[in-house]
Amino acid sequence: MFSFLYNPGKFFIAAEKSHNYIKMTAIYLMIIGILYALVFSPDDYQQGFTVKIMFIHVPAAWLAMFTYALMTIYGILALSFKITFGYIFIKAVAPIGLIFTLMCLITGSIWGKPMWGTWWVWDARLTSVLILGIFYIIIMILNRSFDDIENGEKISTIFVLLGSINLPIIKFSVDWWNTLHQPASISKLASPSIEISLLLPLIVMTIAFKVLFLFLISLRVRAEINIRKQILKE
Amino acid sequence: MSKRFQRVLVVIFSLIFLLASALLILFNVKSNIVFFLTPSELQIEKHNNTIVRVGGMVKENSYSTYNNIKKFIITDNEKEIFVNYEGILPDLFKEKSGVVVEGKLINDNLNASKVFAKHDENYMPATISDKLKEKGFWNKNY
Numbered sequence: 001m002f003s004f005l006y007n008p009g010k011f012f013i014a015a016e017k018s019h020n021y022i023k024m025t026a027i028y029l030m031i032i033g034i035l036y037a038l039v040f041s042p043d044d045y046q047q048g049f050t051v052k053i054m055f056i057h058v059p060a061a062w063l064a065m066f067t068y069a070l071m072t073i074y075g076i077l078a079l080s081f082k083i084t085f086g087y088i089f090i091k092a093v094a095p096i097g098l099i100f101t102l103m104c105l106i107t108g109s110i111w112g113k114p115m116w117g118t119w120w121v122w123d124a125r126l127t128s129v130l131i132l133g134i135f136y137i138i139i140m141i142l143n144r145s146f147d148d149i150e151n152g153e154k155i156s157t158i159f160v161l162l163g164s165i166n167l168p169i170i171k172f173s174v175d176w177w178n179t180l181h182q183p184a185s186i187s188k189l190a191s192p193s194i195e196i197s198l199l200l201p202l203i204v205m206t207i208a209f210k211v212l213f214l215f216l217i218s219l220r221v222r223a224e225i226n227i228r229k230q231i232l233k234e
Numbered sequence: 235m236s237k238r239f240q241r242v243l244v245v246i247f248s249l250i251f252l253l254a255s256a257l258l259i260l261f262n263v264k265s266n267i268v269f270f271l272t273p274s275e276l277q278i279e280k281h282n283n284t285i286v287r288v289g290g291m292v293k294e295n296s297y298s299t300y301n302n303i304k305k306f307i308i309t310d311n312e313k314e315i316f317v318n319y320e321g322i323l324p325d326l327f328k329e330k331s332g333v334v335v336e337g338k339l340i341n342d343n344l345n346a347s348k349v350f351a352k353h354d355e356n357y358m359p360a361t362i363s364d365k366l367k368e369k370g371f372w373n374k375n376y
Contacts (some may be wrong), residue, residue, distance in 0.1 A: 042359030042360065042361060043360050044357055044358065044359065044360065045358050045359065045360045045364075046353070047325075047326070047353070047357075048360070051357065054357070076245055076246075076249075079240070079241065080241045080243050080244075080245045080246075081238060081240040081241075081242075082238075089262060105346060106335075113347055114324070114325050115324060115325060115326050115348045115351060115353055116326070116351055116352070116353070117322075117323070117324030117325075117326055117327075117348075117349060117350050117351055118324075118350055118376040121269065121350065122269075123269035124267050124268075124269065154235065160247070161249055161252075162252065164249070164251055165253050165256045167258065168253075169256070175265065176260075176269045177267045177269065178259075178268050178270055178272075179268075179269045180269050180270075180334055180350055180352060182352070182353045182354060182355045184354050184355065185355040185356070185357060193355050193356045193357065194307070194356075194358075195357060195358040195359055197359050198357045198358070198359060199357075217325075
């Protein structure tokens with residue numbers, strides 16, 4: 001039943017079947033989410049209008065980390081069970097993760113300038129996210145810099161696993177060290193420190209980003225499977 | 235032991251090993267990773283005449299300007315640092331809210347070259363916070 005998660009052929013069929021549904025859901029959710037977040041949500045008591053940046057920044061940051069976590073899982077599967085789909089997945093998804101990381105960094109520094117008074121500081125959170133971006137770039141370069149494709153895939157997958165150490169560091173950097181970046185508002189177990197009228201648009205945007213991400217994966221992985229077929233034929 | 239199982243073990247153990255070593259390194263260089271020191275962490279003998287970053291709350295009623303020089307006190311409810319600063323303050327700079335200041339420490343005076351406002355993790359619509367203030371229910375822990 002879940003074999004489409006590791007079988008390239010089955011993934012291809014499942015992705016083609018669901019293509020239209022995922023695309024339309026992503027478009028509708030994005031429209032609803034952006035309207036809700038940018039137009040119909042209230043201003044913050046301290047930040048005023050600048051709070052709108054959060055609705056892009058936070059989902060992008062979550063996805064940047066989520067993408068890497070998925071790549072790590074597929075990396076472990078690929079290396080230990082020799083599942084080729086894992087290599088394909090990593091190759092296909094790394095650019096998506098890089099884009100979300102860049103989105104997170106850019107929107108973050110646009111927010112930081114008026115709020116903190118600086119575009120960039122070398123505190124633990126910002127630096128570790130930058131390192132995440134650098135890891136995505138390294139993985140993409142390694143994937144493309146070997147004549148023997150399988151060699152390149154293996155080495156870049158080892159780098160994926162190396163970089164996965166960074167994920168808990170990003171997540172807990174704001175708790176372990178004092179940083180300029182504020183600690184998490186939502187994962188607090190007690191009660192989220194975001195008021196409901198600001199939290200709802202954030203949730204809608206997060207779901208919209210996740211569906212968009214699913215759509216991008218389905219496109220990129222299919223493209224990568226096709227490229228692989230082509231190479232194997234030659 | 236099958237070959238596949240061996241591979242799984244190698245992958246898992248190398249991951250755990252790597253994670254442990256990375257965390258060990260990071261926690262041992264803690265003093266280099268922290269972005270700022272609090273006033274009570276600051277050792278005036280050790281840090282005198284050096285450039286430091288100090289973070290804390292801006293003390294209530296401590297802010298004043300004189301000839302374009304802004305003066306305020308940073309506190310962590312234990313110790314206080316006096317700050318002089320010439321320049322533009324960020325939007326979120328307010329008394330009783332978080333701030334990080336970079337500058338040269340001379341005794342317990344800090345001649346700041348940069349002031350960063352620290353945003354807390356609370357988000358609330360402006361209309362609600364106004365109402366809360368009106369009714370006197372305002373406290374910072376929301």
